[in-house]
Amino acid sequence: MIPMSSPDITDAERKAVADVLYTPTLSMGPQVEAFERSVASYIGASHGIAVNSGTSGLHLAMIAADVQEGDLVVTTPFTFIATANCILYRGARPVFVDVDPDTGNIDPLLAAYAISAIETKRPRQITAVLPVHVFGQPCDMAPILDVARRYHLLVIEDACEALGSEYKGRKAGTLGSLGVFGFYPNKQITTGEGGMIVTNDDKQAEMCRALRNHGRTGQNQGHTELGYNYRLDEMSAALGLAQMGRIDEILSKRAQVAAWYNERLAGMELVQLPVIAPTTTRMSWFVYVVRILAPARRNDVMNSLAAMGIPSRVYFTPIHLTPYYRKQFDYGRGYFPVAEHLGDVSLALPFSGVMTEDQVDTVCDALRKVMA
């Protein structure tokens, strides 16, 4: 059986986790601190704040950005649901903007139109822009940063799928005010559950640090804010730290698997390969997603693959078409046609850094049979 994804974990990493269990410190200790330093220095940010999921990282980033009840946050509907949920946690409202048909990332021109239209009518209602680097490919950030600067909006990057990816030579997660990474087992590196906020802003870092630990600040550890328990434990951090020790190897193994797919699927009828934008100077492969073109139907292809024992997934169902958002905001089809189209045709194939060339062959042979 070829799994949809699998973590890339060595014996040294297993040992690093087990070693923590021989120490008295299972939370708030040296592993978390070292893991934070490791990610921050790799990314080139002054601060890393480890948390227990990417979602909790996004939640704290929203608070650090001062997103308040009734505010608007501009984001994309073509993402994992946590991106928009963290806006709702604040009592704020997402303003969805449709996406670029090539990359699936937020369309910067549409974002600029939406922002200037709203700000002209209701100045200062938008607090932040939350672009998502979908599938490990950075958004076109320059025009997003431009319009954000013009209207004094903070930019928070949902970089949960994009550890190590680069936009015009600069690492995703360092382009806005705050960036958030996720370490769920299907991500580039994993801590089991986990995430990390990165920022160059001392005050925002201090705020996130306090909020993840019940709002404790200062020497006397007074609870000065309404905080949460979003701490990452030492065993998880030890795993993350050991994974960061071979981050380049991990990312290049994933790039190799993507290259095997590209090679084998090139020219296959009705299958469109992932598009890499010229601004993406380094792709950090999170998933390998193809598009199934008409008249073939994505769901039929997915079912036929499943019948042959090959798993595949829809990536993504646009957020505005999920039952909760439809119900809450009266969304339906037709609001964001590009995201909807991508949601209809995108198919993620089994993918991980530990996949063998034979396994890629098996998937591609099955897909070739199905498409024929």
Ligand SMILES: *Cc1c(COP(=O)(O)O)cnc(C)c1O
């Ligand atoms: C994985 C992911 C997250 C965070 O997920 P967690 O399961 O909470 O770690 C957030 N946004 C996107 C786009 C993701 O892919």
